[in-house]
Structures are given as C-alpha cells and as structure tokens.
Amino acid sequence: MTGEPVIHVVDDDRAAREGLGFLLSSLGLAIAEHASAAGLLAALGDGTGDGTGEGCIxxxxxxxxxSGLELLDELGRRGCPLPVIMITGHGDVPxxxxxxxAGAMDFFEKPVNGLALVERITEALKLSRERAAAARAARDLQARVASLSPREAQVAAGVLAGRLGKQIAADLGISPKTVEIHRHNAMEKMGASNAAELVRLLAAAGWTAG
Structure with a gap:
C-alpha cells in the first residue's frame, strides 16, 4: 500500500469496526477495515518493504x-513499522x-473517546512518517555503500580504521596516489565532503573498524 497514510481498523465486531471507520473517514483519513488479525496480515504482506506504507493500526x-496481543507479537516478528493502538473492553486493562x-503505542477502553483517539492517531501518523523517512534514509545509505567498488571499499575500510594514506597503500600494495583516487571516489559515492563524514556514514551503515 502506497500513497496517503492508511488507518487499519481490526475488529471482528462489524458494528464497532464500521463505527470507527466512519469516525475516522469523516476526518478525511484513509481507512482499511479488517475483520480479523489474519485479514490484516494478509493485506500487509510480510510487513518489511515499501508495500506496508505509512499509517497505523x-x-x-x-x-x-x-488475539490482538498475538497480532502484536506477529507484527513485531515481521518487523512491521506501523504503530499499533489497542482497543479494549471492560476488564481487559491488564x-x-x-x-x-510488547510494543503497542497506547490503548483505549470501549466506548472509545473519539477526540482522544484522533489525537493519538495524529501522533501515531507522525511517528509512522518518521519511521518511514528513517527507513528510506537507511536504504539509500546501503545503496551508496553497495555502489563502492571492491577497491574503494578496501580503501574506505582503511579510512574507517584510522589508517593514513601511505599505510593503506602499503596494506593494499598500491601507490598512495591510487589510494587518494579511490578515497575520493568513495567519498563522492557516499556523499561525504571529508574523511570524517565518510567515517560517520560508514559507521551508520554498520561498518566497524575491525
């Protein structure tokens, strides 16, 4: 699912499901109703790619x-980034x-306070946007790392380890000038303006000096 954020309403009670859907859609929010946890999981797919989109549950x-608790565990196992708000009946507070x-953002008791729920959903959508932006940035960073040639990656690893150009040249059996060329190319591909920024980006991508 792509485009505008989607609020996924999951409830086996049709009246409750449609009531929430009507409330939220009247505010201009996109709604997807699911009669079961299995229905939601089928709609989301594996929950790890762009297909999940932005929104909340x-x-x-x-x-x-x-159950809702088992659904929450399964969403966590799949790495689904959508914030989850639980709706509970009387006596379900524990x-x-x-x-x-287990990771739910909040819970509301039935009958749900519509205004409070909408405010919390607004916060959930903001969190969803932040998570989606972070995921896109991480994918972009990994793509930049993957664009490095084997030699550029070796030179970059040397920079990350704090090795000087002459030391990297000796390690790899190439000239210092060649090291400079590969370092320049690595910095350009990674979008780094200097060696310190290259190190920061490599560390953010999960590289270690070892």
Missing part, C-alpha cells in the same frame, strides 16, 4: 483466532498493559 484486543510492554 487500531486493533481490538479480544478477537477469535489470533492485558492492554501487557500489550504496551
């Missing part, structure tokens, strides 16, 4: 089949607290 805690400890 409103899930009922007690549902037949996979379970809702468990859900928050």
């Amino acid at each position: 409103l899930a009922d805690l007690r549902m037949p089949g996979m 379970l809702a607290v468990r859900a928050m400890r």
Whole structure:
C-alpha cells in the first residue's frame, strides 16, 4: 500500500469496526477495515518493504483466532513499522498493559473517546512518517555503500580504521596516489565532503573498524 497514510481498523465486531471507520473517514483519513488479525496480515504482506506504507493500526484486543496481543507479537516478528493502538473492553486493562510492554503505542477502553483517539492517531501518523523517512534514509545509505567498488571499499575500510594514506597503500600494495583516487571516489559515492563524514556514514551503515 502506497500513497496517503492508511488507518487499519481490526475488529471482528462489524458494528464497532464500521463505527470507527466512519469516525475516522469523516476526518478525511484513509481507512482499511479488517475483520480479523489474519485479514490484516494478509493485506500487509510480510510487513518489511515499501508495500506496508505509512499509517497505523487500531486493533481490538479480544478477537477469535489470533488475539490482538498475538497480532502484536506477529507484527513485531515481521518487523512491521506501523504503530499499533489497542482497543479494549471492560476488564481487559491488564492485558492492554501487557500489550504496551510488547510494543503497542497506547490503548483505549470501549466506548472509545473519539477526540482522544484522533489525537493519538495524529501522533501515531507522525511517528509512522518518521519511521518511514528513517527507513528510506537507511536504504539509500546501503545503496551508496553497495555502489563502492571492491577497491574503494578496501580503501574506505582503511579510512574507517584510522589508517593514513601511505599505510593503506602499503596494506593494499598500491601507490598512495591510487589510494587518494579511490578515497575520493568513495567519498563522492557516499556523499561525504571529508574523511570524517565518510567515517560517520560508514559507521551508520554498520561498518566497524575491525
């Protein structure tokens, strides 16, 4: 799913599901209704790629089949970045607290306070945008790393390890001038203006001096 953020409403109770959907769609929000946790998971796919899009999930805690708590665990296993808000019935608060400890952003008791829910959804969508932006930046960084030639990567690794140009040249059996060329090319591909920034970018990409 791409484009505008989507609010996924997951509840086996059709009336409750449609009620939430009507409330949120009346505010101009895009809604996707799911009668079960399995339905949501099928719609999201593996939850790890661009197909997940931006948005958040409103899930009922007690549902037949996979419960809201089990759904939360499965979303975590899949690495789904969408924030989750749990909807609970009377007496489910201890379970809702468990859900928050497992990663839920918040929970609301039925009947839901519409205004408070909308405010929390607004915060969830902001968090979703931030996570999506961070994921895009990480993918871009990895793509830049992957664009390095084997020799550029070796020189970059030497820079990360704090080796001087002459030392890197001796390590690799090439001339210092060649090291300078490869270092320049690596910095250009990585979008680094200096060696310190190259080191920062490589570290952010998960490289280590070892």
